Amino acid sequence: MKKTSILALTLLGSLTLGAASAQTTIKIATLSPLSGGQSDLGTQIKNGAQLAVNEYASQFKRLGFDLSLVGYDDQADPATGTAAARKIAADNSILAVVGTLNSGVAIPSSAALAPSHVAMVSPANTANQVTDRGLKNMNRIVARDDAQGPAGANFMVSKLKVKSVYLLNDKTAYGEGLAAEVKKALQAKNVKISGDEGTEEKSDFSAIIQKIKLTKPDAIYFGGIYNQVGVFLKQLREQGVTIPVVGGDGLDSEQMVTIGGKGSDNVFYTTVAAPAEALPAAKTVANNYSKTFGKDIQGFGLFGYDAAKVTLQGVLAAIKANGNKLPSREQVETAVRKVRATGLLSGTVQFNSVGDRQSAKMYIMNINNGKFTLDSTISVKAPTQ
Amino acid sequence: MDFATLAPFLVGVIVSGLVLGFVYAIIALGYTMVYGVLQLINFAHSEVFVTGAVVGFEVFRVLGDSPMNGYLKLLIALLAAMLVSGLLNVLIERLAYRPLRNAPRLVPLITAIGVSLILQDLIRIIEGFQGRFDLTYRLPEGFSTSFCGAESSCAPIGKFLGTVGIQLQLKEVMLVVVSLIMLGGLNYLVNYTKLGRAIRAVAQDRVTAGLMGIDANGIISLTFLIGGALGGVSGVLFGLKFGTVNAYSGFDPGIVAFTAAVLGGIGSIPGAVLGGLVLGVIQNLIGVTNILGNVLGLANLGVIDSSYQRIGAFLVLVLILIFKPTGLLGRSNTEKV
Numbered sequence: 001m002k003k004t005s006i007l008a009l010t011l012l013g014s015l016t017l018g019a020a021s022a023q024t025t026i027k028i029a030t031l032s033p034l035s036g037g038q039s040d041l042g043t044q045i046k047n048g049a050q051l052a053v054n055e056y057a058s059q060f061k062r063l064g065f066d067l068s069l070v071g072y073d074d075q076a077d078p079a080t081g082t083a084a085a086r087k088i089a090a091d092n093s094i095l096a097v098v099g100t101l102n103s104g105v106a107i108p109s110s111a112a113l114a115p116s117h118v119a120m121v122s123p124a125n126t127a128n129q130v131t132d133r134g135l136k137n138m139n140r141i142v143a144r145d146d147a148q149g150p151a152g153a154n155f156m157v158s159k160l161k162v163k164s165v166y167l168l169n170d171k172t173a174y175g176e177g178l179a180a181e182v183k184k185a186l187q188a189k190n191v192k193i194s195g196d197e198g199t200e201e202k203s204d205f206s207a208i209i210q211k212i213k214l215t216k217p218d219a220i221y222f223g224g225i226y227n228q229v230g231v232f233l234k235q236l237r238e239q240g241v242t243i244p245v246v247g248g249d250g251l252d253s254e255q256m257v258t259i260g261g262k263g264s265d266n267v268f269y270t271t272v273a274a275p276a277e278a279l280p281a282a283k284t285v286a287n288n289y290s291k292t293f294g295k296d297i298q299g300f301g302l303f304g305y306d307a308a309k310v311t312l313q314g315v316l317a318a319i320k321a322n323g324n325k326l327p328s329r330e331q332v333e334t335a336v337r338k339v340r341a342t343g344l345l346s347g348t349v350q351f352n353s354v355g356d357r358q359s360a361k362m363y364i365m366n367i368n369n370g371k372f373t374l375d376s377t378i379s380v381k382a383p384t385q
Numbered sequence: 386m387d388f389a390t391l392a393p394f395l396v397g398v399i400v401s402g403l404v405l406g407f408v409y410a411i412i413a414l415g416y417t418m419v420y421g422v423l424q425l426i427n428f429a430h431s432e433v434f435v436t437g438a439v440v441g442f443e444v445f446r447v448l449g450d451s452p453m454n455g456y457l458k459l460l461i462a463l464l465a466a467m468l469v470s471g472l473l474n475v476l477i478e479r480l481a482y483r484p485l486r487n488a489p490r491l492v493p494l495i496t497a498i499g500v501s502l503i504l505q506d507l508i509r510i511i512e513g514f515q516g517r518f519d520l521t522y523r524l525p526e527g528f529s530t531s532f533c534g535a536e537s538s539c540a541p542i543g544k545f546l547g548t549v550g551i552q553l554q555l556k557e558v559m560l561v562v563v564s565l566i567m568l569g570g571l572n573y574l575v576n577y578t579k580l581g582r583a584i585r586a587v588a589q590d591r592v593t594a595g596l597m598g599i600d601a602n603g604i605i606s607l608t609f610l611i612g613g614a615l616g617g618v619s620g621v622l623f624g625l626k627f628g629t630v631n632a633y634s635g636f637d638p639g640i641v642a643f644t645a646a647v648l649g650g651i652g653s654i655p656g657a658v659l660g661g662l663v664l665g666v667i668q669n670l671i672g673v674t675n676i677l678g679n680v681l682g683l684a685n686l687g688v689i690d691s692s693y694q695r696i697g698a699f700l701v702l703v704l705i706l707i708f709k710p711t712g713l714l715g716r717s718n719t720e721k722v
Contacts, residue, residue, distance in 0.1 A: 035509075035513065035518075036518055037518050037519055037631060039518060171692065195675075195676075197675070197690035197691055197692065198690070198692055199690075199691050199692050200692060201691065201692075201694070202629075202634070202637075203623075203627040203629065203630075203634060203637075203638075204405060204627060206398075206401040206402075206405065206669060206672075207398065207401075207668070207669045207671075207672025207673050207691050207694065208672065208691050210394065210397050210398050210401065210669075210672075210673060211672075211673055211675075211676050211691075213394075213397075214390070214394045214676060215676070227518075227519050230519075230629070231627065231628060231629045234628050234629075235627070235628070238529050238531070238554060239531070239552070240531065240552070255519070258521055259519055259521050259628075259629055261521070261628075
């Protein structure tokens, strides 16, 4: 009795739904910090992905699908990100996710998405662990820390000619991992490590700065995010320390200059997300971005765009393989891993068996007088599995 | 490394610890004032402090481009922060604590934590509407000038201070001066005025003081006003020193300042100041323990890096509470047996 009524209801429900819209909805989600201290980078990712979705919407329409983007906020916090990932998993119309910004968030949230086979394409995560776990759903289009760390270390040795370096990190999966890679590479080149510590401090760096002054390094490497490093830089320069400071892609934000002020001069960072000037094809997208969102695009906006394009090409491939019908999440997951995405700003993307990009690029940027300029470009290969 | 390089280093660490300590001291006064009168720990004080910092940021932002004298800008920022934070604290007392004054002690404590969380998110929402999260102070030019060390352009006195390890910036000197003025003013108010006598009377026995014709509720509101104003000042000083503040910046200094108040003997004004200074110095010393370990050849100390700064403060607190439960300058309360 009860069973039949439920059956009838479901039937009725699906009939009315079918009548309401002939088109099936396909959603792509982004997962990135949209509020809080790192929202500047996270919003870039979401907006970049939105541009890609706008571009592909008509193509999906022709196949009979309504394509839309939903942005989820992880506040750069692993717990919040995992909770959002569970919500994504529960929404069956979401076939894939673009995200996240922080490796510390990507690791647990991709694990939460794995049982329901929601493919994830990361525009930013560099920690080795992100793909080293061999999850089927986790992919990234950027270089790894074991490429980014040595790139930063090589730069310090060959360009800045350092003999000793003071290492700092922010005690997250990202910062700690990156600083560890830099340390390994520096030690291999016989550079002295004059200090190596982690700090979660967000305001008072006086003790650390005193130590830096005492140990007189040639440069400082800080594995951290701009909102912390900016404050540190400001205080460092106020104390009269003018040596170069090098960091990773966490510094890739215009907010660096707002927070650090003059302190952000003589700063270098390696980034996996290229500046618009390094990508010949980026001009149209950059224009489009500033027209749509009233702000300039930055590296992570461009990579949000690219990651979303990889995702959408994967979904399209899955639709094709499924005879132009709505594919399952599992089919999308397989298709994304196998995709050979073209027409991207950062070149062709192909993943290896664990989801690392087979050939990625690293960029070294320089901040001086509030201006960001490209110093050099390095090609890196994914480690062989 | 020899003694000649290590001595100025240690002096530098201690001096910057003292400057930090003054910020803690002023925040600690806010806790201690309220506790002294109501035996209530106002956990929302850390957000009252952040509110002051936010008001200070807004003043410097609005006045940023005007050619006004830098010191005048600072004065306006301080007064505005005192006013807003003071009134906010009065409001908190009226809405969240007064209705619960006869409830068990635990109840207002929990409300205080609740108020603190509400205020955090309120600040975040208000600034978030304008697309801001990390508020960066736009300080007038010259505030960051340091009384320099080795440079040739220094005055002889600055050079001398530099060689013994003291390197202060103008804004740090201002911070200390403002703190001292606040401390002196508060000390005078509490100990040498009629109003101060009324506050002390209410602190000792609210009911009896009421029978003597003192408006206890009025005095309590006033105490919250003063405590809040001190919170506002400390917020501006925090922004002055560190340059950046956000809605959640209050937690860490708040908890250290609370510890400072307990360490000094909660309820005691000189105790709060002493506690703040002691914790500031200890924190900075723990932050450099690994370097000292390297120099002294004690490899085991190398693992104690700056991430242990806060734990050090609490360790000291535990030790003090074991050996002198009333705190450094606290007196035991015998009249309330």
